[in-house]
Amino acid sequence: MQLSANEISFAHGPRRILSCIDLSFDPAEITAILGPNGSGKSTFLSILSGQQRPGQGEITLDGRPLSQWGRKPLARALAVLPQQPQAPEDILVRDLVAHGRFAHRRPLVPLSEADHHAIDEALRQTGTEGFASRPFQALSGGERQRVWLALALAQAPRWLLLDEPTSFLDMGHQYQVLSVLKSLNRGRAIGIVMVLHDVNQASLFADRIIALSGGRIVADGPPGGIITADLIDRLYGLRVNVVSGAASAPVCVPDLDAVD
Amino acid sequence: MKPAIWWLTWPAGLVLLGFAALFLGATGATWPDVWTSLGADPEGQAAIIARYRLPRVAAGALVGLHFGLAGAILQVVLRNPLADPTIFGVSGGASMAVVLAMSAAIAVAPPSESINVATNYLPLAWLPPIALSGALIATAVVIALAWDHRLGTISPTRMVLMGVVLGAILNAAVMALVLSLSESRTELAILWLSGSLYARGFENLWPALPWTVAGVALTLALMPSLSALRFDSQTAQSLGVRLKLAVPLSIAGAAALAASAVAVAGPVGFVGLLAPHMAGWLGGVRLGERLWASAAIGAGLVVAADALGRIVIAPAEMPVGIVTSLIGAPVFAALLTRKYRRLHATVGE
Numbered sequence: 243m244q245l246s247a248n249e250i251s252f253a254h255g256p257r258r259i260l261s262c263i264d265l266s267f268d269p270a271e272i273t274a275i276l277g278p279n280g281s282g283k284s285t286f287l288s289i290l291s292g293q294q295r296p297g298q299g300e301i302t303l304d305g306r307p308l309s310q311w312g313r314k315p316l317a318r319a320l321a322v323l324p325q326q327p328q329a330p331e332d333i334l335v336r337d338l339v340a341h342g343r344f345a346h347r348r349p350l351v352p353l354s355e356a357d358h359h360a361i362d363e364a365l366r367q368t369g370t371e372g373f374a375s376r377p378f379q380a381l382s383g384g385e386r387q388r389v390w391l392a393l394a395l396a397q398a399p400r401w402l403l404l405d406e407p408t409s410f411l412d413m414g415h416q417y418q419v420l421s422v423l424k425s426l427n428r429g430r431a432i433g434i435v436m437v438l439h440d441v442n443q444a445s446l447f448a449d450r451i452i453a454l455s456g457g458r459i460v461a462d463g464p465p466g467g468i469i470t471a472d473l474i475d476r477l478y479g480l481r482v483n484v485v486s487g488a489a490s491a492p493v494c495v496p497d498l499d500a501v502d
Numbered sequence: 503m504k505p506a507i508w509w510l511t512w513p514a515g516l517v518l519l520g521f522a523a524l525f526l527g528a529t530g531a532t533w534p535d536v537w538t539s540l541g542a543d544p545e546g547q548a549a550i551i552a553r554y555r556l557p558r559v560a561a562g563a564l565v566g567l568h569f570g571l572a573g574a575i576l577q578v579v580l581r582n583p584l585a586d587p588t589i590f591g592v593s594g595g596a597s598m599a600v601v602l603a604m605s606a607a608i609a610v611a612p613p614s615e616s617i618n619v620a621t622n623y624l625p626l627a628w629l630p631p632i633a634l635s636g637a638l639i640a641t642a643v644v645i646a647l648a649w650d651h652r653l654g655t656i657s658p659t660r661m662v663l664m665g666v667v668l669g670a671i672l673n674a675a676v677m678a679l680v681l682s683l684s685e686s687r688t689e690l691a692i693l694w695l696s697g698s699l700y701a702r703g704f705e706n707l708w709p710a711l712p713w714t715v716a717g718v719a720l721t722l723a724l725m726p727s728l729s730a731l732r733f734d735s736q737t738a739q740s741l742g743v744r745l746k747l748a749v750p751l752s753i754a755g756a757a758a759l760a761a762s763a764v765a766v767a768g769p770v771g772f773v774g775l776l777a778p779h780m781a782g783w784l785g786g787v788r789l790g791e792r793l794w795a796s797a798a799i800g801a802g803l804v805v806a807a808d809a810l811g812r813i814v815i816a817p818a819e820m821p822v823g824i825v826t827s828l829i830g831a832p833v834f835a836a837l838l839t840r841k842y843r844r845l846h847a848t849v850g851e
């Protein structure tokens with residue numbers, strides 16, 4: 243199922259947020275979108291997921307513009323994890339994840355065998371089955387993020403779009419969440435597009451990095467090909483030394499002598 | 503998941519409460535009276551129960567069910583634990599229409615007959631449809647003012663603010679009109695405005711029943727959407743909820759339930775606010791459990807408050823709306839305090 247952005251532009255009043263973004267995403271890959279604050283990356287993700295309409299251009303999924311997709315069919319094809327989702331008060335983890343089946347259900351019909359199976363699968367894949375019967379509010383930040391991931395997975399989507407899934411997590415939980423995403427992409431063939439703040443996470447986990455600055459694409463390619471000291475300087479105004487990390491992925495270490 | 507027996511406790515408790523309420527009032531009643539009244543041809547004490555108290559208890563239960571369900575739906579959709587069906591201006595709109603109708607009745611009546619205007623020109627049975635029209639118009643105005651054209655749906659924050667503003671304006675206008683009524687009419691107006699089940703018969707109830715059926719059916723159909731709306735709206739939308747349909751439809755459903763309840767009993771305050779909180783406190787964690795428990799608690803609250811109003815200053819009566827506000831407000835304050843104490847206790851751990 244192909245996901246493409248066709249000449250997307252978006253303006254907020256007189257301020258241009260996105261200018262003519264033209265991209266096609268490969269479902270077999272993990273794509274990371276990088277860019278400084280205000281570069282338009284979150285707006286782009288929200289347009290890509292159909293949460294927001296573009297000013298010009300259109301997103302197509304499976305060859306059809308998103309505007310022609312109904313909300314439920316779209317939710318069965320594409321799941322979104324917003325930056326800071328809010329959970330209902332007093333909800334239990336399993337009940338929360340069960341809401342992922344909304345688009346697969348009809349009113350007045352209780353959860354089917356298939357629904358329960360999908361919920362169990364989602365809990366298992368995210369390693370959250372251990373606290374399925376606990377109240378969501380009682381969980382730690384890392385556990386919560388994996389439960390949100392389980393909610394998205396219960397939708398049984400072909401695409402998973404995430405807005406900064408590792409923010410607010412400690413380093414261990416950041417990599418835990420990214421590993422889960424990697425296994426979903428490789429094992430379950432779920433296409434993943436995520437906005438990330440951390441260049442090194444993008445470099446280590448993504449197959450493709452798209453760098454945005456001022457609402458335009460400034461770099462697009464595999465981490466090894468595009469992560470350079472110049473790009474980081476251009477994006478974030480920071481001097482770094484690029485060294486070779488795991489599997490020869492480029493890793494940036496800030497050059498403290500150059501920071502004044 | 504609550505055991506099946508838990509579900510039976512709500513309707514069973516309600517029936518018991520309603521039965522007990524049949525005994526209470528300005529004139530006492532005994533077992534044989536209540537028993538005879540349920541038979542074919544009641545007389546004496548039994549007739550009071552059959553003709554006055556039974557329909558009153560039924561009206562109380564229906565009104566309470568409407569307010570309880572409407573309040574619970576609103577608190578979910580508007581994501582505001584303080585949302586109450588009265589924020590639509592339903593109470594203000596209904597009051598305005600009723601008081602206007604009273605003024606009009608006096609205006610068309612010959613001056614010499616002004617004392618009998620209430621019975622001759624504006625029978626009590628006419629008040630519900632008049633109140634309903636007023637409530638629906640006010641609701642439409644609030645929804646129109648709260649419509650966010652950019653998002654193409656209702657903005658919850660704007661809805662709350664517009665409801666408060668319209669309520670204040672209507673309240674002032676109602677007060678001005680009441681003062682302009684002649685003395686004999688003022689009393690009738692105030693009795694209605696304070697929310698009373700006085701002299702409500704089954705004939706006042708039938709027109710409300712289609713609204714009950716429609717409201718309950720809509721709630722059942724919207725239950726999955728309502729449950730998903732408890733998340734933030736972005737998450738709800740990405741789960742597949744059509745916000746532009748589900749939000750206005752739920753609000754309209756709650757408004758219709760509240761408006762038809764106000765039409766029967768006048769503005770009965772605090773039930774729609776209190777019942778969902780009591781349901782959350784006593785009931786289960788799932789939305790379905792919350793909504794139906796809230797409806798049952800609302801019904802129980804109004805029946806109990808009306809019975810209390812009948813005996814507390816007998817042989818005179820205290821209107822049910824005054825009882826619910828007098829008791830509801832402090833109970834609500836106590837619930838809030840308790841909740842925040844618990845919240846602080848968790849944070850402190």
